[in-house]
Amino acid sequence: MSKLKVAVIGCGSIAKYRHLPEYHLNNQVELVAVCDIVAERAEEMAAQYGAKAFTDYKEVIKLEGIDAISVCLPNYLHAPVSIAALNAGKHVLCEKPMATSKEEAEAMIQAAKANDKKLMIAHNQRFVSSHQKAKEILDLGKLGKIYSFKTTFGHPGPEGWSVDGAGSWFFNKEKAFIGAMGDLGVHKADLMRYLLGEFTEVGAFIETNAKQNTEVDDNAVCILRTAHGVIGTLTASWAYVSGGGDNSTIIYGEKGTLRLEADPEYSLIEEYRDGSVVYHKLDKIQTNEEGGQSTTHVINHFVESIALNREPLITGEEGMKSLEIILAALESQETKRIVSLKKEVLSK
Structure with missing residues (x-):
């Protein structure tokens, strides 16, 4: 070929x-x-x-x-x-x-x-080993009914990584449109859709309180609900200035808990109500630091x-559904209301 x-x-x-x-x-x-x-x-x-x-x-x-x-x-x-x-x-x-x-x-x-x-x-994020393994576990029903989750993506901000540093387009509202929510939050919106299915409602508190001379968001906490009543939080931040940031997700179910990228040694930990624990040492989540260049698998x-x-x-359709969660969060911040994603809910 x-x-x-x-x-x-x-x-x-x-x-x-x-x-x-x-x-x-x-x-x-x-x-x-x-x-x-x-x-x-x-x-x-x-x-x-x-x-x-x-x-x-x-x-x-x-x-x-x-x-x-x-x-x-x-x-x-x-x-x-x-x-x-x-x-x-x-x-x-x-x-x-x-x-x-x-x-x-x-x-x-x-x-x-x-x-x-x-x-x-x-x-x-869909290609990360721990996330793919978690989807397998969830699809097998090992956690039973899913109740809640919390997912976070935070680091010190793009000035440390962007080619233009503090003068980067990331901080220019006309060019970026959204800040940490577009940089990090949309990744986690996509991940949670991949793991748990579609979301129907979004509420959010969004701030610009960590960076100077910018109008884009740098701190956001969103509350999400799926069609099946799973509720949880999604956090996106450029204010996590120490400790290497946070890229973790925790999913709480009827029979146990999954901890994804929440432990320095084990990429995924399964904890069950009967006291059993399964530790997974998988490929590390990719980082943008020197020496952290594992493939993203995207290319x-x-x-x-x-x-x-x-x-x-x-696909574009998948990308749009993840974007819509972030757009709904911005609308929620603006209107001080919970925003419905108004999708046709598939009965399961």
């Missing part, structure tokens, strides 16, 4: 540490082009990976022979660039959050359908979905 020809648009940290090296390691891929508004950045990545450098994404999209594009841009550009790429006949892997509104997300999904191309959203999954012509695990 001929190699998949790929372009990466946006050469910031997520491209530098995730997309580019992971494409490079995939022997089914040829990295053809990289693009960044900062020419030196594009040129540096192009030299490293033997690709051609561009500063205008429109030129990249027009290139003949490009099969797929990674969109690694500020949030406000996710939808317009993804739609342009899909309309040009390219498959698209778009970073999260997929868009800044439901309308934008729907337009992306429509463009993928109209052009018969794959659209995948880069939610990597390989995207490439495989194109090669085998099958739907990726996180």
